[in-house]
Amino acid sequence: MTNTTKATLSLLALAGVSPYKEKKGEEYMNENQIAHFRKILEAWHTQIVDEASRTVSHMQDEAANFPDPADRATQEEEFSLELRARDRERKLMKKIESTLKKLDTEDFGYCDSCGVEIGIRRLEARPTADLCIDCKTLAEVREKQMGF
Numbered sequence: 599m600t601n602t603t604k605a606t607l608s609l610l611a612l613a614g615v616s617p618y619k620e621k622k623g624e625e626y627m628n629e630n631q632i633a634h635f636r637k638i639l640e641a642w643h644t645q646i647v648d649e650a651s652r653t654v655s656h657m658q659d660e661a662a663n664f665p666d667p668a669d670r671a672t673q674e675e676e677f678s679l680e681l682r683a684r685d686r687e688r689k690l691m692k693k694i695e696s697t698l699k700k701l702d703t704e705d706f707g708y709c710d711s712c713g714v715e716i717g718i719r720r721l722e723a724r725p726t727a728d729l730c731i732d733c734k735t736l737a738e739v740r741e742k743q744m745g746f
């Protein structure tokens with residue numbers, strides 16, 4: 599659980615918000631909660647956009663010609679790693695964008711598979727989660743089984 603906790607802290611810190619405190623009897627995914635998650639998702643999105651543009655300028659800076667083929671190979675390897683990282687960033691960005699759109703519908707915060715509430719704590723750790731923890735675990739088990 600350490601990773602989840604860390605992710606929660608950094609995403610919340612990034613957005614400059616504290617963990618959401620529900621009032622007693624508060625309705626799930628009311629306006630305040632939606633606003634809370636919009637803030638987190640927007641801050642996260644901004645961070646990814648920044649990271650992506652840093653990667654590009656880094657690659658432009660580094661795109662010097664190395665006369666030594668060994669240096670060139672190292673550089674190409676670095677670039678392919680960065681490109682893969684960018685690919686992941688782009689996918690994450692899309693996911694964040696579609697989640698931001700989902701915030702405008704009544705579907706946000708509910709499991710896509712079984713419809714239960716995903717829960718505020720889980721969403722704070724992973725705002726793009728679209729499955730509850732049970733369905734997610736099940737999906738992961740299935741994925742692993744398919745891998746064999």
Ligand SMILES: [Zn+2]
Binds near residue numbers: 732
């Ligand atoms: Zn579910």
